[in-house]
Amino acid sequence: xxxxxxxxxxxxxxxxxxxxxxxxxxxxxxxxxxxxxxxxxxxxxxxxxxxxxxxxxxxxxxxxxxxxxxxxxxxxxxxxxxxxxxxxxxxxxxxxxxxxxxxxxxxxxxxxxxxxxxxxxxxxxxxxxxxxxxxxxxxxxxxxxxxxxxxxxxxxxxxxxxxxxxxxxxxxxxxxxxxxxxxxxxxxxxxxxxxxxxxxxxxxxxxxxxxxxxxxxxxxxxxxxxxxxxxxxxxxxxxxxxxxxxxxxxxxxxxxxxxxxxxxxxxxxxxxxxxxxxxxxxxxxxxxxxxxxxxxxxxxxxxxxxxxx
Amino acid sequence: xxxxxxxxxxxxxxxxxxxxxxxxxxxxxxxxxxxxxxxxxxxxxxxxxxxxxxxxxxxxxxxxxxxxxxxxxxxxxxxxxxxxxxxxxxxxxxxxxxxxxxxxxxxxxxxxxxxxxxxxxxxxxxxxxxxxxxxxxxxxxxxxxxxxxxxxxxxxxxxxxxxxxxxxxxxxxxxxxxxxxxxxxxxxxxxxxxxxxxxxxxxxxxxxxxxxxxxxxxxxxxxxxxxxxxxxxxxxxxxxxxxxxxxxxxxxxxxxxxxxxxxxxxxxxxxxxxxxxxxxxxxxxxxxxxxxxxxxxxxxxxxxxxxxx
Numbered sequence: 001x002x003x004x005x006x007x008x009x010x011x012x013x014x015x016x017x018x019x020x021x022x023x024x025x026x027x028x029x030x031x032x033x034x035x036x037x038x039x040x041x042x043x044x045x046x047x048x049x050x051x052x053x054x055x056x057x058x059x060x061x062x063x064x065x066x067x068x069x070x071x072x073x074x075x076x077x078x079x080x081x082x083x084x085x086x087x088x089x090x091x092x093x094x095x096x097x098x099x100x101x102x103x104x105x106x107x108x109x110x111x112x113x114x115x116x117x118x119x120x121x122x123x124x125x126x127x128x129x130x131x132x133x134x135x136x137x138x139x140x141x142x143x144x145x146x147x148x149x150x151x152x153x154x155x156x157x158x159x160x161x162x163x164x165x166x167x168x169x170x171x172x173x174x175x176x177x178x179x180x181x182x183x184x185x186x187x188x189x190x191x192x193x194x195x196x197x198x199x200x201x202x203x204x205x206x207x208x209x210x211x212x213x214x215x216x217x218x219x220x221x222x223x224x225x226x227x228x229x230x231x232x233x234x235x236x237x238x239x240x241x242x243x244x245x246x247x248x249x250x251x252x253x254x255x256x257x258x259x260x261x262x263x264x265x266x267x268x269x270x271x272x273x274x275x276x277x278x279x280x281x282x283x284x285x286x287x288x289x290x291x292x293x294x295x296x297x298x299x300x301x302x303x304x305x306x307x308x309x
Numbered sequence: 310x311x312x313x314x315x316x317x318x319x320x321x322x323x324x325x326x327x328x329x330x331x332x333x334x335x336x337x338x339x340x341x342x343x344x345x346x347x348x349x350x351x352x353x354x355x356x357x358x359x360x361x362x363x364x365x366x367x368x369x370x371x372x373x374x375x376x377x378x379x380x381x382x383x384x385x386x387x388x389x390x391x392x393x394x395x396x397x398x399x400x401x402x403x404x405x406x407x408x409x410x411x412x413x414x415x416x417x418x419x420x421x422x423x424x425x426x427x428x429x430x431x432x433x434x435x436x437x438x439x440x441x442x443x444x445x446x447x448x449x450x451x452x453x454x455x456x457x458x459x460x461x462x463x464x465x466x467x468x469x470x471x472x473x474x475x476x477x478x479x480x481x482x483x484x485x486x487x488x489x490x491x492x493x494x495x496x497x498x499x500x501x502x503x504x505x506x507x508x509x510x511x512x513x514x515x516x517x518x519x520x521x522x523x524x525x526x527x528x529x530x531x532x533x534x535x536x537x538x539x540x541x542x543x544x545x546x547x548x549x550x551x552x553x554x555x556x557x558x559x560x561x562x563x564x565x566x567x568x569x570x571x572x573x574x575x576x577x578x579x580x581x582x583x584x585x586x587x588x589x590x591x592x593x594x595x596x597x598x599x600x601x602x603x604x605x606x607x608x609x610x611x612x613x614x615x616x617x618x
Binding site for chain 2: 031032033034035036037038039041042043046089093096098099116117118119121122124125126128129130132133136137144145147148151152153154155156157158159160161162164165166167168169171172176177190193194198
């Protein structure tokens, strides 16, 4: 077992702390070049939404994948912060009364509860927009070609053919627009690859883009990202079945109550656990081109699959 | 009077038609590289929201400013389509029940009325995201440095220090979060520069960025964009006072009913008309570095100030 493995919790929390610091700087009150003014209420609500929150798993994956590809930390952290802004926006909009109608997120009132619905909509819009501003900055990478590639991939991962489209499929699967019908396993996999998989996969691909990985390395990272994206969602669905609200910081049992399409419902708990094991093995194998220097990503895959919150 | 002047309505509708064609292609049903699937309901609602609509004033300004700066049409049209996607998203989110609660837009039911609130939120999110995808494409400009500059400026014009922030100030001015108080003329100007001015100004700056205009030209275009941004909003406020719902395709008299902060309320109708004249003159003067080849933009300024819909 190498140092990367025993170090995992420290490295996760270190990147979370650095991401927090970056987000804190990005969400300052003073307008930057090209801006006219930053309305205090919007800044306050954006800070409430984006700071003090979460494991920062996506920035972690981006920074560590980039490190495996030989990229210095500063640029990867900035790209990771941009990605985290997209993740935060998606949580806020998904929590809205018209969407999943959640009152609690990370143990605190959701943005529309702590503020109001109009503010929550604008906070999401402004976080998403800021993400593209941040990704365009030369702190991410000095080569604009790399930044443009990141922006393009991020937009496609987050947009109608990725995360936003996945949320639409999720609402449809609840029977929101038509009569409800059970999704096939394949349909559930597509829904989840879009709704949560796409951003996690992007996190990994972004590290490889920053590192200008060769074809074989890029394919390995991509396969790794796809596997842990799936593992993340299955683990999440298992937690919803087995967890409690106190540990999760959000309502538990909501998926079953809403009759949501999950692979746990389709495969059963044991089947889902077996699938998780396969995905961890696949993530492991995908990292072969990198050898032991990618062990931190191997531990991350197990962490994602076995996490309790 | 040169050809550009007599040609104005034809040129406006020609760019609108080309923008429509571009948007139609961008909003196809088939997923593109990097996307997983495009949910039919989301595509349908995005097409409803973005197609068959409006004068396409922002793409017009972008394409014509670019032309004045010597840029070929194809790239400017693609950049204009990206900008129009941002404009469309903002209309959909502003119309939401939690925001301005409008039932009618361009003479048709708003997206949340024709579909539902969750779909409308997602449509806005996905259009905004697609805008950055489109702006990152090499069809916009072969030099990624130019595309990154456009993305950065667009994000800042649209985000917390621009359009989204302006909407927040507008809601606050209605007394949504605190007790209502009359805004000063300066506060109204800031609000409007953010809410509507920033995207119009960006349209013009984007043309100059694409054309790699020199410092003097860039400053002229920027001043022009700022002036017509203001003129646009004052004309809009005058229409709200003087227009009727049938011509406008949306509710009239809403600003007064909501007690919205407008310069028409602050300056009176005659004062507002006088200010419009000054702004047209300023736009005219700002174009001095370009001489008569910018006459189309001069006519556009008058059109913006005098429009009846």
